Amino acid sequence: MTDIPQPEQVLDPDALEQVLAGPGDRFRHDYLEVRGLRVEFDGFVAVDGVDLTVTQGDLRFLIGPNGAGKTTIVDAITGLARASGSVRFGGVELLGKASHRVARAGVGRTFQTASVFDELSVLQNLDIAAGSRRKARTLLRRRSAVPEVVEQALETVGLTALRDAPAGVLAHGQKQWLEIGMLLVQDSRLLLLDEPVAGMSHAEREQTGLLLQRIGAQRTVVVVEHDMEFLRSFASSVTVLHQGRVLSEGTVAQVQADPRVVEVYLGSGRKER
């Protein structure tokens, strides 16, 4: 007689959850909810009661004139600027947390200037971001076995062929992609990207847009950007800020047709970047 497994032997709850959860399911209930966000610098109110809801699968662009408060919002979300109000992601309150704890809650950001280690290889940069516990000596040695998460990130950002190249030799766009890859291996489920296509060629911008769409299909992505052509091609929704407040929000077509947006941001006198 064959030994028939008992139900409790078959239904290991952890294994079952893994089987039931498709690859994208892990992100499905993620959303960013900002309420009444306020940031003050020595009496100057840079962010003045901002509400923002961004759901997983949305590719949200934050735009507005210089000084509108876009970067300060990202700083507040990531624990780099003291703020009041509320910022929740995945049900976790982020305000008041130190930036490393915000990162641990699944929130990653890039800066206007890419911050990769130029003398280390693409792979080593990703390894460090993955928080590998291997000793520095082993970390710096070329290896044959690459963790799957790193392999996947290389593939996603299109840098597989350059994995052993020093990051310093990468083109400007490739460095930005490496930084995005570093957020992926850190398992950031919310990505906040500050002017990711600034200084990129047209071809690099196109590739970056497609990359963000791929990532944005699963994760929650907020892009701070001035490049209107890029926005028109890739944004699924837009929030327009002006003097620390939300001026308008909607699809690209809706905000472009909003007379207040035309007046303060898209007006004929404004030179598009």
Ligand SMILES: Nc1ncnc2c1ncn2[C@@H]1O[C@H](COP(=O)(O)OP(=O)(O)OP(=O)(O)O)[C@@H](O)[C@H]1O
């Ligand atoms: N650390 C700081 N101390 C004092 N004021 C600051 C500080 N950081 C930002 N500000 C001010 O807050 C306002 C918002 O700045 P912020 O950088 O968020 O604007 P932005 O919309 O990102 O602009 P840009 O498009 O030029 O990057 C600006 O008036 C800026 O001078």
